[in-house]
Amino acid sequence: MLTNHHVIAGADKITVTLNDRTELDATLVGSDERSDVAVLKVEGSQFPALPIGDSSGLKVGEPVLAIGSPFGFDYSASAGIVSAKSRSFSRETSVPFIQTDVALNPGNSGGPLFNQRGEVIGINSRIFSGTGGYMGLSFSIPIDAAMDIYEQLKNDGEVARAYLGIYPQDIDRNLAEAYNLERPQGALLTRVSPDSPAQKSGLKPGDIILQYNDVQIMEASDLLNLLNRARPSDSFRARIQRNGKQMVINGKLAYAPNDVRAQSGDEQNDDVQLGLRLRDLTTDEQAEIAVDNKTGILVTTVDPTGLAARSGILAGDVITNFHQKPIETVADFSGAISSLPKKGVVTIEVIRQGIPAIIGLRIE
16 A cells, blocks of 8 residues: 555554445555655455556646545545646655645545546645645655655665765756856756766766756756656766767766665664664765764664654754764764663754754663
8 A cells, every 4th residue: 555654654553444444454564755655554355446547648737636535524535637747846855746736635645646547646745835724736746656666665675766966956047048058958067976976977067967868857856856766776878068068978876875774683783773774974965064063974764663763863864973972974873883772762963954953762
């Protein structure tokens, strides 16, 4: 079963209710905060299932219908049209959302978005609102992206994301004129991380990526959406413009630098099941998040069933101190794990959205 990460995040127990009022206890197969997709499993057979459609073929203006439980009103349907495709919010999300004007409200999350043929082409995820209620802007996860996340969570228990090491931005009319482009198009690289796949392939700050693997890039979000769907071992071919001339760059994506797991079964302490995935910060990231000259390691994924999630640690936190030990690398963190007590509470100092905080981690 598929639903949203934010629907089940922090839950101690998950219950699924079918339309005949049957209630089933569900287990969490895996959950991914960046895509907001969670995979659940229930025991049994002959459950009702919905046909899966093709979200890549959606057209703007196409009629769609959503079903959910807004404000607790079960099996409520609302209709509308596709307003836009491939909407991106920030680096914190990794899917090209389908924007609709379907009325979604609290309780619609995790419900299906249907096309005219009754096929599921999206999972209703969020709204854009200043009041907390529907204001005409609703966003759903394309089912193609959700099924890709589902396969990875089911088979591997985690989502492996590709890393290129670039910081792209959109090109406006003024920049298009400055770079001698016919119109605003492409992704302008403002920075390229050291020792990244981008740098190794020859990409440089100031390059404009016009095409990526034969897909035309009109905005930076187009490139980010392609990278978010790629695998760490994928090769890429980019057509770029540099100093007014076009050229082709070839390279290979990779995992994020020093992307390692701090999960149950850690060699240093098999009794500690933190449920974290961590990596060292890049040089650029260190400069961006530095507070009081501190550095640390980045929390990339938090297992919703692990001790870290129960203590309130979030993906995106930067851990600077763990159990009274300064943390500058993942190796430092692994060393600190070996000295943890079997039971009790230890402190973790983090930087969250630029603000330092101290969290008590209870070890059970």
